[in-house]
Amino acid sequence: MEFQRRDKLHQKEIEEIQTRENNKNDLLKREIEQLKLENQLLRNQQNDNLIQLEDLDKKKLELEKHISDLELDYNKLQQERDNLKQERDNAIKDAQELRTKKGHRFANSDMLPSSKFSLSELEQATQNFSDLLKIGEGGFGCVYRGSLRNTTVAIKKLNPESLQGSSEFQQEVDILTRVRHPNIVNLIGSCSEISALIYEFLPNGSLEDHLTCADNTSSLTWQARTRIISEICLGLVFLHSNKPHLVIHGDLKPENILLDANFVSKLSDFGISRMIKQSETNTTAFYRTIHPVGTLGYFDPQFLQTGKLTTKSDVYSFGIIVLRLLTGKPAMNITSLVEEGMQPGRLQSIVDKSAGKWPFDLAEKLAKLGLKCANLDRRRRPDIIQVWATIEPVIKAASQLKAHSSVGSSSFNKEHVPSLFICPISQEIMKDPCIAADGFTYEAEAIKTWLNRGHDTSPMTNLVLPHHNLIPNHDLRSAIQEWLEH
Structure with missing residues (x-):
């Protein structure tokens, strides 16, 4: 009996040992599985990190390229700024030349628009208002051709017995000193001593x-x-x-x-x-x-x-x-x-x-x-x-x-220039015609000068320009060149 009891105890111990060993094995297996899982997660994380790193490398390259493009754009902008600055300087120079060219009739004198003249100057300019130099007569008085400060001018002198008096004289001075337009006569100055007005000389009469x-x-x-x-x-x-x-x-x-001289009409x-x-x-x-x-x-x-x-x-x-x-x-x-x-x-x-x-x-x-x-x-x-x-x-x-005829009659020798070819501002044949916002075509340097002087209105209609953009008129330019060549 004792032997059987011992054998049972021994058997029980063996089972307990086996149970503990099995438990250990199960625990070890679970730990191994956990480690495998963690290892896989680490590998996945590593792959994700590699992908992110590759993305970062790509973004780095893109950023470096963008920086390089920005540097190129910056250099271009600097060049464009320098070019614009040069164009501005050239425009200022051209404007000065245009003003000089437009005012050529005053080049050899000290006359400016709306200048004041003395009676003695006008008497000398008209040979003491000689009838030989009289070119017109109206309600205001007589008009004389004269040479004033090396410039040919028209001088209108008030007749003391005229129904028009000093108020009309002052009225014309006030108006013509305020308005300037290619189709309005240009007032050069006046002489208050005898109520005389001095205009640009227009050789083709009325x-x-x-x-x-x-x-x-x-x-x-x-x-x-x-x-x-x-x-x-x-x-x-x-x-x-x-x-x-x-x-x-x-x-x-x-x-x-x-x-x-070009048969351009001017209100007077x-x-x-x-x-x-x-x-x-x-x-x-x-x-x-x-x-x-x-x-x-x-x-x-x-x-x-x-x-x-x-x-x-x-x-x-x-x-x-x-x-x-x-x-x-x-x-x-x-x-x-x-x-x-x-x-x-x-x-x-x-x-x-x-x-x-x-x-x-x-x-x-x-x-x-x-x-x-x-x-x-x-x-x-x-x-x-x-x-x-x-x-x-x-x-x-x-x-x-x-048109087969000239501006005047068949005896007129000067070849007729189509009016569309003439710049409304400079009154010369255009070389670089441009269309402004008012729909009119001007010589580029003439309209740019007008705008650079701070004008925001049309030089033809006096209405406000919606913008200052200029569009090259290539068709008109080609027509002018073809006409000139012909």
């Missing part, structure tokens, strides 16, 4: 001279007349848009439209003109008087009736001038003549044959425009901006027609 062929003055071709119509309109657009005071000419007529004689402060409302600005003055035939009938001078008064006068340029007839009753000529098949019978063969469409459009502007009812007349909107496409179409 538009009236060429309409009547006075003193064998050459007639004007239809091309020249069409261009002159556009120039008069632009001058009026500038005056009527001038700020803060718009200007009403009040005595617009062919005698007061002068022609320079502002003695009875009026400056009127622009209203902030939509009401029409006007000047009221109980003594209306003007020239019969060009005089706004409603100004005579009401004593109210408005911009529409200039539009009426402009309409009469358009009809005169079209027909060559006197101003009196010209609207009736043109209305009759608007009957089917009769228009060509009233146009001025001395201007050449008028294109029918052009003649018809100008006749309609002239009649519309010269309407007796002021309310039915367009304003000058609307007139320009009508004229501009007509002028462009006319300029594209091939």
Whole structure:
């Protein structure tokens, strides 16, 4: 019995030992599995780290490339800044040269715009106001050609017995010292001692001279007349848009439209003109008087009736001038003549044959425009901006027609330069035409000079420019080069 009991105890011990060993083995296995799991996690983490490291290396390369690109861009910007600085310096230099070129008539003298002159200077310039140098006479007085400080000028001297007196003299000085435009006569200065005005000299006389062929003055071709119509309109657009005071000419007529050496027209004689402060409302600005003055035939009938001078008064006068340029007839009753000529098949019978063969469409459009502007009812007349909107496409179409004649008559030797080729500012053939925000084309250096002087308005319309960007007019440049070569 004892033996069996011992054997059972021994067997039990063996089982307990085996159980402990099994437990140890299980624990060891679990530890091994845990280690394997941890090892796998470490490997995964290592792989993730390697991937992140590769990404960081890529980002590092990209960042280094970006830094390199930034350095290149910085260098380019520095170069561009240097180029712009050089362009600015060149522009300033060009502007100075342009001012010098534009003011060549003052190059050998000390004259500046709106200079003051003494009576003795004017007497010396005109040989004591010799009749031999008299080139015109009007309500204000006489106009003399003179040589003043090495410059040829026109000197208008007040007649002491004239109905126009010192107020008209001062009025013209005030206006012409405030407004400058390619189609407005340039006032050089004045002499208060005798109420004299000194202007740039315009050698081709007045538009009236060429309409009547006075003193064998050459007639004007239809091309020249069409261009002159556009120039008069632009001058009026500038005056009527001038700020803060718009200007009403009040005595617009062919005698007061002068022609320079290139037959460019310029408005003159502002003695009875009026400056009127622009209203902030939509009401029409006007000047009221109980003594209306003007020239019969060009005089706004409603100004005579009401004593109210408005911009529409200039539009009426402009309409009469358009009809005169079209027909060559006197101003009196010209609207009736043109209305009759608007009957089917009769228009060509009233146009001025001395201007050449008028294109029918052009003649018809100008006749309609002239009649519309010269309407007796002021309310039915367009304003000058609307007139320009009508004229501009007509002028462009006319300029594209091939012209075989010169600016004046066939005896005029100077070759006609198409008006589109002439810069409105410098009045010279353009070499680098650019389109500005106002839709007009200018010589690049001329319009850049205008903008660099701080102007934010159009030099042609006096309206604010929406931007200062310039677009090269390649088509016009090619046309100019082809024309010059031909």
